[in-house]
Structures are given as structure tokens and as C-alpha cells.
Amino acid sequence: MSGDRKDDHVRLATEQNRDRHRRNDFDDVRFVHHALGAADIEAVSLRTRVGAMDWPVPLYINGMTGGSDATAIVNRDLAVVARETGIPIASGSMSPVFKDRDTTGGFRVLREENPSGIVLANLSANATPEQAHEAVGILGADALQIHVNAVQELVMPEGDRSFTHWPENIASIAASLDVPVVVKEVGFGMSGETVAELARLGVGVVDVSGRGGTDFAAIENARRTGADFAVLSGWGQSAVGGLLDSRAAAEDARVTLLASGGVRTPLDVVRALALGASAVGVAGGFLRILRQDGRDALIAEIRRWLEQITAITALLGQTSPAGLRNTDVVITGEVREFCQARGIDITAYATRRGTG
Ligand code: FNR
Numbered sequence: 001m002s003g004d005r006k007d008d009h010v011r012l013a014t015e016q017n018r019d020r021h022r023r024n025d026f027d028d029v030r031f032v033h034h035a036l037g038a039a040d041i042e043a044v045s046l047r048t049r050v051g052a053m054d055w056p057v058p059l060y061i062n063g064m065t066g067g068s069d070a071t072a073i074v075n076r077d078l079a080v081v082a083r084e085t086g087i088p089i090a091s092g093s094m095s096p097v098f099k100d101r102d103t104t105g106g107f108r109v110l111r112e113e114n115p116s117g118i119v120l121a122n123l124s125a126n127a128t129p130e131q132a133h134e135a136v137g138i139l140g141a142d143a144l145q146i147h148v149n150a151v152q153e154l155v156m157p158e159g160d161r162s163f164t165h166w167p168e169n170i171a172s173i174a175a176s177l178d179v180p181v182v183v184k185e186v187g188f189g190m191s192g193e194t195v196a197e198l199a200r201l202g203v204g205v206v207d208v209s210g211r212g213g214t215d216f217a218a219i220e221n222a223r224r225t226g227a228d229f230a231v232l233s234g235w236g237q238s239a240v241g242g243l244l245d246s247r248a249a250a251e252d253a254r255v256t257l258l259a260s261g262g263v264r265t266p267l268d269v270v271r272a273l274a275l276g277a278s279a280v281g282v283a284g285g286f287l288r289i290l291r292q293d294g295r296d297a298l299i300a301e302i303r304r305w306l307e308q309i310t311a312i313t314a315l316l317g318q319t320s321p322a323g324l325r326n327t328d329v330v331i332t333g334e335v336r337e338f339c340q341a342r343g344i345d346i347t348a349y350a351t352r353r354g355t356g
Pocket of ligand 1 (some may be wrong): 009010013026062063064065091092093122145146148183185186187209210212214215260262263281282283284285287
């Protein structure tokens with residue numbers, strides 16, 4: 001059953017991400033161009049700090065899959081892509097390992113094919129500290145992603161129905177692991193309040209994974225035979241909204257923000273870095289390229305992204321991902337309305353270069 005679900009997710013997410021230039025909140029983020037302000041490309045380094053980790057690039061393949069024969073092959077391909085491009089990669093949820101030990105190999109391949117890369121394990125907020133240790137051990141993982149996915153669980157006929165134990169559970173996992181914990185959404189976003197609470201629970205890295213890309217409410221609706229939850233499609237914050245909403249809380253609590261959800265282009269990556277993300281994840285968009293065009297096409301695409309991220313960083317007069325936080329960013333449209341309603345001062349973002 002769980003294996004079928006994983007196969008359904010891969011198939012439906014691939015279809016959903018076909019239209020990869022669909023408008024989303026990233027279009028409401030524009031850079032002010034300073035014609036004399038560019039830096040030299042050769043001065044740019046893409047290295048970035050993610051909590052206590054040093055990552056070679058601010059781009060990663062986000063957690064997707066594993067748990068069935070077909071998804072073990074997807075994981076092998078993604079691991080080769082990560083190795084060949086040098087980008088960090090996260091596993092899909094490793095809960096299947098604790099129901100069926102035979103699925104372990106389909107996750108372990110992420111490390112076997114990519115022995116010296118950055119690899120993140122992935123579990124739900126229901127996992128025990130013992131399971132967290134074991135998942136990290138299976139992958140020799142550099143960190144553990146814990147996904148919080150209440151919307152997805154509610155929409156899934158076989159999903160969880162109780163959630164109040166999550167905060168305490170996340171705190172016990174974070175306290176017992178000796179690798180960093182990254183708490184992430186799965187495409188419905190984070191708020192500043194959530195980031196502040198996660199910091200109190202001992203979490204140092206949060207991926208705001210927002211709406212605008214893969215939509216699990218729509219995917220689960222397409223799978224289910226019972227009542228239709230289409231009303232929840234589009235629920236939540238985008239990555240852009242989540243970053244803007246969480247920035248103050250993250251700075252106060254020294255939480256590292258990651259961004260994902262609806263990242264379509266290298267420019268979207270740079271936009272998220274400019275809004276305070278330390279690295280940016282892509283799931284559905286890369287899965288679609290892998291499944292439609294193959295592994296080599298995805299390797300070529302990611303290499304192109306890294307070149308363009310470097311070029312745009314230089315264009316903006318910066319030499320590092322962190323430096324992008326000093327660029328002038330104008331926020332328009334619905335994101336601007338969201339910020340006004342939440343009391344977020346966006347004018348400060350438009351005049352940073354002079355002060356940065
Ligand atoms: C996911 N995602 C996900 N996240 C997670 O933490 N554990 C998981 O097991 C999965 N499974 C999964 C399967 C598939 C097929 C996709 C496409 C995605 C969510 C993913 O990491 C990310 O948060 C969202 O997909 C939003 O990013 P994109 O797809 O818009 O780039």
C-alpha cells in the first residue's frame with residue numbers, strides 16, 4: 001500500500017510539474033538593477049553555511065521518495081545526479097524502512113552512489129528518537145529532515161488524524177541526535193510563529209517549503225476515491241511569503257532558513273537567497289526532468305542552474321549567497337498585500353544596498 005502510494009506520488013507530481021513556468025509568488029519579487037554595480041564572476045563562491053554545516057552550493061534536491069522498487073531506481077538516479085553536480089540531496093520519508101526492512105536498500109543507495117556528498121535523511125514528526133538514529137545511520141546522513149505535513153495527512157484517506165504530539169516529539173528527536181535537524185513543510189509553508197516555536201524546541205534549521213509548485217492537496221485528491229478535498233488546493237504560504245514572514249523570528253532565534261516549493265528557475269533560487277534563505281531546494285521540477293528527459297538531462301540542467309546562479313549573483317554586485325541579502329528587492333502584488341496584512345516592512349528590502 002505504502003509502495004503504491006509512493007509510485008502514485010512520483011507519477012502525479014511529474015504530471016503536475018509539467019507546466020514549470022506557471023506563475024507563482026516568486027514573480028512578485030523583483031531586483032533593482034544597478035547598471036554599474038556588477039561584481040566579477042570569478043570572485044563569486046557559492047559556498048553557504050546551513051546551521052553548523054558547510055555546503056558547496058546553495059541548491060539541493062529536496063526529499064522525495066523511496067519505499068518501492070520503482071522509487072529505489074529514482075533514488076539511484078537522483079544520487080548519481082547529486083554526485084555528478086556536487087549538490088546536496090535529501091531522501092524521501094524513510095518510514096517504509098520501519099514497516100518493511102526490505103525497502104532499506106532503496107534508501108541506502110543515496111549514500112552508496114554518492115559517498116562524499118551531503119545527504120539528508122527524512123522522517124515524519126511521528127518518528128521516535130530511535131528511528132531517527134537508525135535513519136541517519138542507514139544513510140550516514142549529515143542531517144535529518146523532519147517533515148510536518150498536516151494538510152497532506154488530512155487529505156490522505158489513510159493519513160494521520162492527530163498532531164498535538166508533534167512539538168514534543170520533534171524536541172526529543174532534536175535533543176537526542178548529534179546531527180542537525182531540519183524541520184520542513186511539504187508545500188504549504190511556514191509562519192514566523194512556527195519558526196519561533198521550532199527554535200524553542202531546539203531546531204536550528206527550517207525549510208519553509210511553500211505552495212506554488214508541487215501541491216499535495218491536489219495530488220491526494222487525484223488519488224482518493226472518497227470525498228474531495230480540492231478546497232485545500234492553494235492553502236498556505238508560498239516560499240516567498242514564508243521567508244518574509246519568518247525572517248525576524250529566524251534572526252532573533254538564530255535559525256537558518258531554507259526555502260523550497262515552486263522554485264522554477266535559477267532566478268527563483270537567487271530571489272529566495274536574497275530574502276534570507278541559506279540554500280534552496282527543488283523537488284517536483286527536477287523529478288519531472290529526470291522522468292521525462294533522463295538522468296543526463298537533469299545533470300546538464302543543474303549545471304546550467306549553478307552557472308546562472310553564479311552569474312546573477314555577480315550581476316547583483318555580490319560574491320556569495322549570504323551577500324545577496326544586501327541586494328535591493330522590490331515586493332509587489334499579492335505578496336505585498338500579504339506583508340502589509342502581517343505587518344512586515346517591505347520598504348526596508350528595497351533600499352538595502354546603500355546600507356548593506
Ligand atoms: C515530496 N515531498 C516530500 N517531502 C518530505 O519531506 N518527505 C517526503 O517523503 C516527500 N515526498 C515527496 C514526493 C514527491 C514525488 C514530491 C514531488 C515531493 C515534498 C518536497 O520535499 C517539497 O517540500 C515539495 O514538493 C515542494 O517543492 P517543489 O516540488 O514545489 O519543488
